[in-house]
Amino acid sequence: MRRDLRGRVVLVTGASRGIGRRAAERLAKLGATLALTARSADDLNKVVGELKGLGARADSFPGDLTRPEDRERIVAQTVERFGQLDVLINCAGVCSFGEFSTSSEEVVRKVLEVNFFAPAEMIRVAAPHLTRSFETSHDGWRPVIVNVASICGRWGIPSMSEHCASKHAFVGLTESLRAEFQRFGIDVLLVLPGLVRSDDLNRHLLRNEGKIHLDFEGAQPSDEVADSVVRSLLKNRAEAAVGFASWWVWFGKRFFPRGVRFFMQRKVWKYARRHREREGSA
Ligand SMILES: NC(=O)c1ccc[n+]([C@@H]2O[C@H](COP(=O)([O-])OP(=O)(O)OC[C@H]3O[C@@H](n4cnc5c(N)ncnc54)[C@H](OP(=O)(O)O)[C@@H]3O)[C@@H](O)[C@H]2O)c1
Numbered sequence: 001m002r003r004d005l006r007g008r009v010v011l012v013t014g015a016s017r018g019i020g021r022r023a024a025e026r027l028a029k030l031g032a033t034l035a036l037t038a039r040s041a042d043d044l045n046k047v048v049g050e051l052k053g054l055g056a057r058a059d060s061f062p063g064d065l066t067r068p069e070d071r072e073r074i075v076a077q078t079v080e081r082f083g084q085l086d087v088l089i090n091c092a093g094v095c096s097f098g099e100f101s102t103s104s105e106e107v108v109r110k111v112l113e114v115n116f117f118a119p120a121e122m123i124r125v126a127a128p129h130l131t132r133s134f135e136t137s138h139d140g141w142r143p144v145i146v147n148v149a150s151i152c153g154r155w156g157i158p159s160m161s162e163h164c165a166s167k168h169a170f171v172g173l174t175e176s177l178r179a180e181f182q183r184f185g186i187d188v189l190l191v192l193p194g195l196v197r198s199d200d201l202n203r204h205l206l207r208n209e210g211k212i213h214l215d216f217e218g219a220q221p222s223d224e225v226a227d228s229v230v231r232s233l234l235k236n237r238a239e240a241a242v243g244f245a246s247w248w249v250w251f252g253k254r255f256f257p258r259g260v261r262f263f264m265q266r267k268v269w270k271y272a273r274r275h276r277e278r279e280g281s282a
Contacts, residue, residue, distance in 0.1 A: 001235065001236045002234055002235065003141075003142070003144070003233055003234050003235075003236060004141075005027060005030045005031060005032040005087070005233070005234070006030070006031035006032070007031065007032075007033065008032050008033065008086040008087060008141075009032075009033045009035060009078065009082045009083075009084050009085050009086050009087070010024075010027050010032045010033065010034055010035065010086065010087040010088075010089060011035040011036075011037065011074070011075070011078050011085060011087070011088050011089070011126065012024045012027070012034060012035070012036055012037070012089045012091060013037050013038070013065060013088075013089065013090055013091050013092040013118075013119070013122065014037075014038055014090075014091035014092030014093060014148075015034075015036035015037060015038055015044060015047060015060075015091070016036075016038035016039075016040045016043035016044050016047065017038075017043060017199040017200060017203075018091075018196070018198060018199050018204070018222050019091055019148060019193070019196065019222045019225045019226050019229065020036075020038070020089070020091035020092065020148075021047055021199075021222075022222050022223050022225070022226030023089060023091065023226040023229045023230060024036055024047060024051060024058075025047075025050070025051065025054070025226070026226055026227065026229075026230045027230060027233075028051040028054045028055075028056035028058065029054060029056075030230070030234075031056075032056070032087070033056065033057040033058070033082050034048075034051055034056060034057070034058040034059075035058075035059060035060075035061060035074075035077075035078040035081070035082065035085075036048060036051075036058065036059070036060045036061070037060070037061050037062065037063055037065070037074050037092075038062065038092060039062060039063065039064050040062070041060065041062040044060035044062055045060055047060070048060045057082070059081055059082075061073070061074045061077045061078060065092055065114065065118035065119075065122060066113045066114055066117070066118050068121065071118070071121055071122055071125050072125055075122070075125045075126050075129065079129055084129065084132070084133055084136075085126060085129035085130060085133065085143075086130070086133045086141070086143050086144075087130075087143060087144050087145075087146070087233065088122065088123065088126045088130065088144075088145045088146070089145075089146045089148070089229065089233075090119035090122060090123070090145065090146065090147045090148060091148045091229075092114065092118065092119070093114060093115045093148070093150075094110070094111060094114045094115065094204065094205075094206050095111075095160070095163045095204055095205050095206070096108075096111050096160070096162045096163055096205065096206045096207045097159055097160060097163075097205055097207060097208050097209065097210035097214070098159055098207050098208070098209030098210045099159055099161075099209070099210070099211070100161040100162070102209065103161075103162065103207065107162055107206055107207055108161075108162045108165070110206060111162040111163060111165075111166050111206065112162070112165065112166045112169070114166075115163070115166035115167060115170060116166045116169045116170050116173070119147065119170065120170075120173055123145055123173075123177065126145070127181070127184065127186070130143040130144075130145070130184070130186045131143075131184040131185070131186065134184060134185030134186065135185070142185055142186070142187050142236075143185065143186050143187070144186065144187040144188070144189060144233060144236070145177070145181075145186060145187070145188045145189070146189045146190075146191060146229060146232060146233055147170060147173075147174045147188070147189065147190050147191070148191045148193065148225075148229060149167045149170045149171050149174065149190060149191065149192055150163070150167045150192060150193055150194075151192045151193065151194050151241060151245070151246040151249050151250060152164040152167045152168075153167030153168050153170055153171035153192060154168075154171065154192060154241075154249065154250055154253060155249050155253050155260060155264075156168075156264075157264065158212055158264055158265075158267060158268050159210035159211065159212050159214075159268075160210070171190060171192075174188055174189075174190045175190075178190075178238065187236055189232050189233070189236065189237060189238060189239070189240075190238065190239045190240070191225070191228055191229050191232055191239075191240050191242060192239065192240065192241045192242060192246055192250065193220065193225045193228075193242045193243065193246060194219070194220060194241075194242065194243045194244075194245035194246030194247075194249070195214060195215070195216065195219035195220065195245060196219050196220050196221075196222050196225055196243075197216070197217065197218075197219045197220065197221055197222060198216065198222075199222070201216055211271045211275070212267045212268060212270070212271050213267065213270070213271075220242070220243040220245070224242065224243060225242050225243070228240055228242040
């Protein structure tokens with residue numbers, strides 16, 4: 001199967017920067033019509049300007065996806081402006097890096113709110129429009145939801161407990177809906193990036209207090225993840241682990257789970273040893 005996106009209306013969340021922005025650029029080149037959302041209206045408008053420069057139809061509908069009224073409005077404005085909704089890409093997200101014991105209820109609730117409840121409810125709001133897209137198509141077109149989760153949704157990474165919890169919930173929801181939505185003709189796809197280089201790490205991380213070593217600077221470029229999002233859409237790939245680290249964890253979990261567990265524990269032991277040494281020399 002190869003999905004034709006020409007003239008199809010794609011709503012991308014988290015489109016002001018990072019993976020969402022890069023995915024929107026690629027989809028514009030494929031002839032899709034883009035509805036972009038995130039909180040920062042100025043950043044979104046810049047992206048819309050660029051997409052229009054590429055000859056695409058595009059508009060921005062800023063909003064905070066944790067607010068029910070914003071979710072309803074964003075979907076309604078998309079349909080009002082472009083007449084239909086054919087694809088939803090759930091890309092907005094935040095991360096928290098640090099130990100669970102020194103975090104707070106506020107942080108875990110915030111991460112779950114953005115990474116799980118917001119996309120879950122976006123799907124609920126968008127589903128009737130996606131169903132209509134299937135019912136009114138005469139060329140075998142299948143509408144689609146792409147959920148950009150994380151390899152953290154397949155394996156718990158130390159010092160990312162809140163993020164992992166939110167992404168596990170999101171992966172579970174994706175798998176349930178993949179079966180459930182078949183009767184509406186909607187495909188539900190999952191993309192699992194590993195560590196990705198951020199445009200703005202301070203905005204991406206709600207909290208940056210982790211002590212284990214994670215190479216945020218040397219991580220995978222968001223362009224590669226955006227390529228994978230588009231490939232998943234075009235080829236209707238049910239699940240894609242993106243990048244070597246993500247693929248390694250995905251593969252290792254299936255075939256060498258004790259090896260992956262050991263690797264994760266070793267990261268914490270290393271940090272704990274450094275900590276002890278520092279205390280000893282003080
Ligand atoms: N970066 C990584 O290492 C990594 C790894 C695996 C998976 N992922 C996942 O990939 C997705 C994209 O990540 P990224 O690296 O591109 O992150 P990013 O550069 O920080 O972009 C996140 C996007 O989400 C939007 N957003 C955040 N909170 C929002 C809210 N309450 N309402 C509406 N929009 C909101 C941001 O825009 P505003 O700030 O303007 O609202 C921004 O456009 C996320 O779901 C993330 O969990 C990332």
